[in-house]
Amino acid sequence: MSRVLLSGETPLPTSILETDGGQHRICVIPERGWERLWTWGTERINPIVVKEVRQSLKSRQFTISFGLTLIAAVAWTLIAISLMIPRVYFIPGGLPLLTGFFCILQVPLMIIIPFSAFRSLTTETEDSTFELLSISALSAWQIVLGKMSSALLQILLYLSALAPCIVLTYLLRGVSLFAILFLLGLTVVFSVAETAVALLLASVARARLLQAGASVLLLVGLIVAFFSWTSLIVSNFISEVSNPPPQFYMVLFAMATIIAIALELVLRAAAAAIDFPSENHSTPLRRRLLLLVSLILFWSTFAVVASQEVEIAYVFLIGTFIVCLFIGSLMTGERGIISPRACRTLPKTFAGRVFFTWFFPGAGMGYVFMVCVFAALVATMSLTELYYSTTMQLRFGRSAVAFVGYLLLCYLVIYLGLNRLFMLAASRRMPTPMLGAFALLVVNLVLLHLLPLILVFYFNDYREFDYDWHQALNVYWTSLEASDGGGAGLVLSTLIVTLAAIVVFGLNLTLSTRDVMLIRVAEPPRNQLETKLATTNIIDPFAD
Secondary structure, rough: OOOOOOOOOOOOOHHHOOOOOOOOOHOOOOOOHHHHHHHHHHOOOHHHHHHHHHHHEEEEEEEHHHHHHHHHHHHHHHHHHHOOOOHOOOOOOOHHHHHHHHHHEEEEEEEHHHHHHHHHHHHHHHHHOOOHHHHOOOOOHHHOOOOOOOHHHHHHHHHOOOOOOOOHHOOOOOHHHHHHHHHHHHHHHHHHHEEEEHHHHHHHHOOOOHHHHHHHHHHOOOHHHHOOOOOOOHHHHHHHHOOOOHHHHHHHHHHHHHHEEEEEHHHHHHHHHOOOOOOOOHHHHHHHHHHHHHHHHHHHHHHHHHHHHHHHHHHHHHHHHHHHHHHHHHHHHOOOOOOHHHHHOOOHHHHHHHHHHHHHHOOHHHHHHHHHHHHHHHHHHHHHHHHHHHHOOOOOOOHHHHHHHHHHHHHHHHHHHHOOOOOOHOOOOOOOOOHHHHHHHHHHHHHHHHHHHHHHHOOOOOOOOOOHHHHOHHHHHHHHHHHOOOOOOHHHHHHHHHHHHHHHHHHHOOOHHHHHHOOOOOHHHHHHHHHHHHOOOOOOOOOO
């Protein structure tokens, strides 16, 4: 091994450069466990994390917000203690003090940090530095993860700054340790969720006009969420969670698993939005969506059987319908065009094409995938209802869950199908097709709900009227009638919705043949040889 020394450079000892085998230490896998762990961690901390952490901690925004938070915490401590003297020696005073600290902590965690993450990603586009990041060795997932890691570090710093104040509230009595940890964890989860949504909005809104609208929408949403959570804490919510029942821990675990998968799905969607459009982002996103729906199905079935209450099934069913409607609207805006390199990841066997075709990119495949996933959810919940209503005498009534689920499935088929048909007729030069597809869905929902109501009011001389077939496309009213039993108008509405769903699904299935024609592309022999050499040989950069 030899290397040319520069002028004035001192040669390193051989014991540092080489091992017993004559190889450089960089090219040798460490033997010790902690060295392997250190190497694994340093390889996965990408440079964007270091850049974002340095940039955020040296910014004027962080300095001002962190300083004001400390000043507010010290001021509230002095004011609260002075107002509670001398009764603080005899009466527990930790609850009002903790309420004030949480109100102070929520300002940076639920407003400043998420909005700063949004501005951090949009600034990359405004300063024309995003193109440099896109063509670098960093992947889109590493860029989004770096922004998220910077926000998590800021959250940790704010929690560390207010930790002594929160410990003081526990010493003053009146609040349990579980209540403190529960509210801290819930506030952190809300902050992380808002940051993930902010990154998704920043990655979708690439144009200047869209960024302005998204920033206003995000800021309004953050302020509403802040005041909602603050009002809940002020309304004596802390004392109510001091001694929770044993079932409460199971609910926390279920919500934690669902939120974890949902956050990964949101971050992956943000990474897909800033990556090259020709890459295959649909398959990994749909796998995570399938996992999320399966997890919701498991916990909903478990909750219904454990509690024997049908209202829980309605909550999970309607919540899943809203999520599928939102994500399905984004899928209807997919281009379905991927590069030949991305086509190498497609299934190559007949069985793989049969079972994994709906994971392929394309609006048609996404539409059919979403309908099949929600149909499987409705069918499983209906079978669960039928089985347990006969074996455990659950209070399900007249199979209302299955009926409501069937109507929601028809509505999903109709609204997403119409959205895809309209997107096919729209211009292919639309800069943000997914955002346009979501806006189109909102317009369709508003028109198909308000227009029948306005017409019936007009022809009925603006008098009140009962439910009838003309409100067949009204999701809320029809579902409410189905849960209460309904009447003759509900039967006719069900027939209209069924026929409309069959027609819309048939048209979309026929127009999805172009997306099915995507086939796997074989990897060139030269790439196969380079991959084999890279995985089997270790190249010494200082070798002769």
